[in-house]
Amino acid sequence: MQTLGEVLEQTRKRNPQGIAIELNEERLTYEQLSMRVKRVAQRLQSYGLTSHDIVALLLQNTPASIIGFLALAWSGIGTIPLDPNIPPSELQTIKQQIPFVALMGERNNLNHIEQIAASRQFIDIASILANDKTQFSETEELGPTSDARSTFLYHFTSGSTGAPKAALHSQGNLVNGGALYQQTYQITSTDTLFIPIPLYHSFGMIGGFVTALLSGARVILNKRFVPSQIVNTIAQQQVSLLFATPMIYDLVARCALRETPDLKTLRYCLSSGSALSTETIEKFQARFGKPIYSVYGCTEVGIIASRWNSAHNWPLQALGRPLQGNCIRIVDEDGIDQPANTRGMLLVQTPAMFSGYYQHPEATWNVFSDNWYITGDIAYVDEQGFLYLVGRKDTFINVGGKKVNPTEVEGVLQAHPKVREAIVFGQNAGSAGEYVQAVLVLREPATTDEIAAFCRQRLATYKVPSHIQVVDEFAKTSLGKIRRSYYSNNAETPEDMKHSLVGHQIRR
Template identity: 40%
Template sequence: MATASESRTDGPARPAPATLHELLGTAARARPQAVAVRGEGTVLTYDELHDKVRATARRFTALGVTEHGTAGLLLENTPDSVVALLAAARLGLRVVPLEPGTPRSQLMAAREKLGPLSVVGHAARLAALDGANDPDPLDCALVPVEDPGGHAPSGDAESDGVTAPDAPFLHQYTSGSTGEPKVAVHTQRNLVNGGDIYARSYGITQDDRILAAVPLLHSFGLVAGLVTALRAGAELVLLGRFTPARLLRALDEHACTVLVAAPMAYDLTTRAAGATSSVPRALRLCLSSGAALPAAVAQRAKVRLGLDIQQVYGCTEAGVIAARRPEDGTGADLGVGRPMPGVRVRVVDERGDEVPHGEEGALLVRTPAMFTHYLGHADATRRAFADGWYLTGDVARLGPEGHLHLVGRKDSFINVGGKKVNPLEVEQVLLAHPSVVEAVVRGETTDDGGERVRASVVARPPLSSTELTSHCRARLLPHQVPAEVDFVASLPKSPMGKVRRAAVRAAPAVRRS
């Protein structure tokens, strides 16, 4: 923070940062020698990170990345990837975060959608792409995140950083959990606003050390991890490849105060850890997002980590919407938490009128981190908004204290003989059977044009479909009981552990007698 004398010398206070480079510059001026990013074998102070970003931006320019205008970043949880992302932000490039192992076919599909593309990634990843046995040329520039020569081209260090905060920047693929993924376009201001929401809501300051145990590739890791750390001037600790042992070791070795992880990471970590292990000494906040946090996982994590896990609800398009906070305590009526600062929510009926608290309806939101449009999908963009409110597609209700409760997805309700079935209710009953590990319920079209309930279940043998159906009949109305049960070895999931519902019907069934 500037002193009074510094304020008089520098003149009027600078406006609040609106781009990632402004965030970085502010932190570098305030805390040049503080650790900014820590990865395996690499530690960068804010001053070093700032210098490496400027040098990398000049290198990208010299290699022609700016001529393409779009960078497909094979984004990994490494300091070099962070530098590459921030360099692209400094240059005002359009950035498409991609899975590190993205195959050539998907890169070619991305190029068809996005136009000329520079693929930026670790040298080993690029070598695998370049050396792939494929007759079709990739037709993309391959640019390593590492500086192979150790020197960047000379140039004016400040002339390459004039970036419009409201220009299209992050082109984020939606999860595709309920259909074909689309590309949601965000500005840098969107991302900065998202980091500001997390920092203010959870009191994250320069004294915090944030462990990102979720891919920066996804909006939760990117915003709750990297952007929030930049906004607060905090230290970002990158886990890299996740294992429960590595996560617990990093928490202790680096005295991490904030953990950003998906429910799957909490689940695996608490299953692997011994009940007598000590809780991390410095940890004060655990955030979970990317999928629903099962109550059993939350309870195990509380025992192992010594804290309540704060569930965060959001989406690629709108950013963070609602979340639980430590001051909420525990209780049955917390839902996914209260709307975050600056977020407005409405729960409406089919006419668009708001319903009273406690009643269910369609959830509409306005957030400071809202996307601008779907790339190449003008009709989908129009359908996504109603008078400036984003239609989440979720059915929800508001509790008496303003906590948000998700009921289900509007487009996933099943119409059985004119009666609506919420698949989440059926899934909860299936999961209540002690032999059921995972379950997904969907609607299936019948020969007469109607729908019936069908379930895909991961279960421990010798559970039979007859036994499971009897279990459901004792707890559900007749029209809610699955007409068919498919036992599967696993359910298709995203890297965050979220079930890809649109792909469930393709999962091969396991025969059960």
């Protein structure tokens, strides 16, 4: 296993003048990146920070933030990557969970937490880079002081289906995770990777940046999301791999352009963070002539499966195949392996697997079975080895003893022309078990009668939502994933809704 510092040095020696990071007019070669990482690492060590400490990093999509991240890795200092726009109250909650000794970021970009940024516990990366001009000769180079197997990253899960927990990763995990992307998509130093998604999420950090670091590739960053600029950047910068979310692909597919540029250099459009709709795939490919490849994975174990070659005849509904080096099993409730085309619980092993959740021993115990990670997803594999996702075990709804898969119901609801987005979950119905509740975002006004009739034509009666609530927009994570737990915990009850359904109008 290797540390990120060792990977950086190998790449620097192999490709010193290659462009590592580019943001607008700011460009850093791998030689310059290495020098600045050492400079910040030396300053961190002069502050007395060691591998026994933990620092919270407000990780922006900027060269300075990447330098700070690599400097922490170089020094072996535990790191919590966080959204730079995190509210102070949420930051305080995290500090109560994980007692970090300092907050690190770029002071000029943190106006919403001025008091924290002005405190003695704040480390300003930009200030270190501006004021410290330390140079290192070949004979006195500062070497990495980290360990590839020790806990380095405290990476919070998205919290879309429950309370966020910090998944523990070593630097070796991160390097192994990047290597999976590098090998699967054949990424080299000639590639340019565009990452218009947050680097504090694993898809941007590992799939995008760590992969580029391993390959000696160029990374293009952007701080503001404008759909038309995404397209123009791909064309102008000759981007070969795009890392984005379904929400970004959907907005790009529908954005206004004076003319559609030629994206001939774009080899792969990779998508992760939430489910990718068939509508978005078709619109994007019709407009730009490029397929979108879904990446299936999670914070705990990294990338699990994907599609990676347009020449293959991939089944439309399949996630793809497990990547080389990954292992999967489909098991029943007794842990017995299931044959092809039989649904069961998906268990995985990857070279990027985490070691557990920070101070959550019970949650850790519940997701491991003989060194296999229990994803919580229900899936099956066909005879050709293609993986299909059915839904999540913990979200199945028990309606009078019959199981309802929310994913199936959501698919039907979203097929209605007046429905833009839908989520479905179970609500307690006492001795009857649960009832099916749906929350919708509409394209245009609709009534319960027409939505229910549409569902009854396509679903068994017990699967049709008993109660429907409409909201203007869904609350989502920064990757565009719907915060399901918020709606299931705060859903309107039948008593709340009974007056709103008079006249068959859906409640907003």
